[in-house]
Amino acid sequence: MAEMTAVAWHGRGDVRVGPWPLADAPPAGWVRLRVAWCGLCGSDVTEYACGPVVIPRAPLVLGHEIAGTDAATGAAMVTDTLIGCGTCTHCRAGDVNLCTRLRAAGLSADGGLADYVDVPAESCVPVPDGLPLDVAALAEPLAVAVRAVRRAGPLDDAEVVVLGAGTVGLLVAILLPAPPVLVERRPEQRDLAARLTAARVVDTLPASGDGKVVAFECTGSADALNALIAALPAHSRIVLAGVHGRRTPTDLHTLLHRELEFVGSLSHSRADMRRAVEVLAADPGRFAPLVTHRIGWSDVPDALRDLAGAHPTAGKVLAGPRGDRWTT
Ligand SMILES: [Zn+2]
Numbered sequence: 001m002a003e004m005t006a007v008a009w010h011g012r013g014d015v016r017v018g019p020w021p022l023a024d025a026p027p028a029g030w031v032r033l034r035v036a037w038c039g040l041c042g043s044d045v046t047e048y049a050c051g052p053v054v055i056p057r058a059p060l061v062l063g064h065e066i067a068g069t070d071a072a073t074g075a076a077m078v079t080d081t082l083i084g085c086g087t088c089t090h091c092r093a094g095d096v097n098l099c100t101r102l103r104a105a106g107l108s109a110d111g112g113l114a115d116y117v118d119v120p121a122e123s124c125v126p127v128p129d130g131l132p133l134d135v136a137a138l139a140e141p142l143a144v145a146v147r148a149v150r151r152a153g154p155l156d157d158a159e160v161v162v163l164g165a166g167t168v169g170l171l172v173a174i175l176l177p178a179p180p181v182l183v184e185r186r187p188e189q190r191d192l193a194a195r196l197t198a199a200r201v202v203d204t205l206p207a208s209g210d211g212k213v214v215a216f217e218c219t220g221s222a223d224a225l226n227a228l229i230a231a232l233p234a235h236s237r238i239v240l241a242g243v244h245g246r247r248t249p250t251d252l253h254t255l256l257h258r259e260l261e262f263v264g265s266l267s268h269s270r271a272d273m274r275r276a277v278e279v280l281a282a283d284p285g286r287f288a289p290l291v292t293h294r295i296g297w298s299d300v301p302d303a304l305r306d307l308a309g310a311h312p313t314a315g316k317v318l319a320g321p322r323g324d325r326w327t328t
């Protein structure tokens with residue numbers, strides 16, 4: 001069996017770069033992508049610092065924000081990385097994110113921080129001419145934002161608040177039809193948000209009036225979620241796009257007494273991914289500044305260690321076979 005280079009999770013605080021077996025061919029119905037760029041996600045940092053959270057085995061190749069080329073045809077592709085059972089109601093409707101037997105490349109199956117990754121053909125979306133592969137690597141997190149805005153439903157004349165200026169929060173703020181209030185406590189992320197979005201960027205949740213608020217929770221922080229519940233006026237809606245632990249304590253009393261609405265938004269569907277590619281292709285220059293680092297495979301462990309530390313870097317970190325050195 002041939003070998004490639006891959007970045008694999010071996011345990012908490014233990015991510016290694018090294019040779020990895022490369023099967024002769026992808027399984028039937030799958031394609032092999034030659035990876036150009038793969039983004040590092042907050043969930044990769046969480047697995048590095050506190051894992052295993054969703055990782056089922058070690059070692060496992062990380063990476064689920066993948067852009068590359070079809071190894072057989074050379075066509076530029078992104079993948080939504082979702083591996084459904086293919087037969088349940090949700091899979092057949094394209095809502096693979098809701099499949100009860102869902103796996104995802106880079107989280108529960110081997111992913112894209114490697115020279116090659118095998119993914120289901122139906123998970124791939126062609127990258128149009130004019131959309132560079134480094135910007136195309138933002139398609140997966142953008143699809144998460146596309147879904148969150150879709151799941152929010154009509155915004156009407158509600159005040160719109162986004163909690164968290166990580167990649168998904170920034171992308172939600174960019175996608176919204178009118179500039180929201182964007183709440184972020186980290187100064188570097190506030191600077192980035194002010195440059196990249198038209199949002200009113202603040203460091204704490206502003207006091208609301210009586211009017212309804214639609215709030216996008218993009219932090220995954222239980223404290224942020226509970227502060228939000230405590231602050232929202234009656235009939236406000238919370239779109240839960242951040243990934244929360246299994247037993248986040250939540251104030252159901254306030255939820256009931258203000259008749260708050262809670263909407264989950266998990267990952268993305270196939271349609272959300274196609275929409276994300278359309279949005280990127282329409283204006284790549286709008287999204288390119290989100291990418292602040294393009295590093296090589298060998299520097300990924302150092303980057304994950306620093307991103308898990310006290311002063312994470314501001315933008316999206318991409319890794320690839322021909323990236324630069326990691327510097328903060
Ligand atoms: Zn992610």
Ligand SMILES: [Zn+2]
Nearest residue numbers: 085088091099
């Ligand atoms: Zn299924």
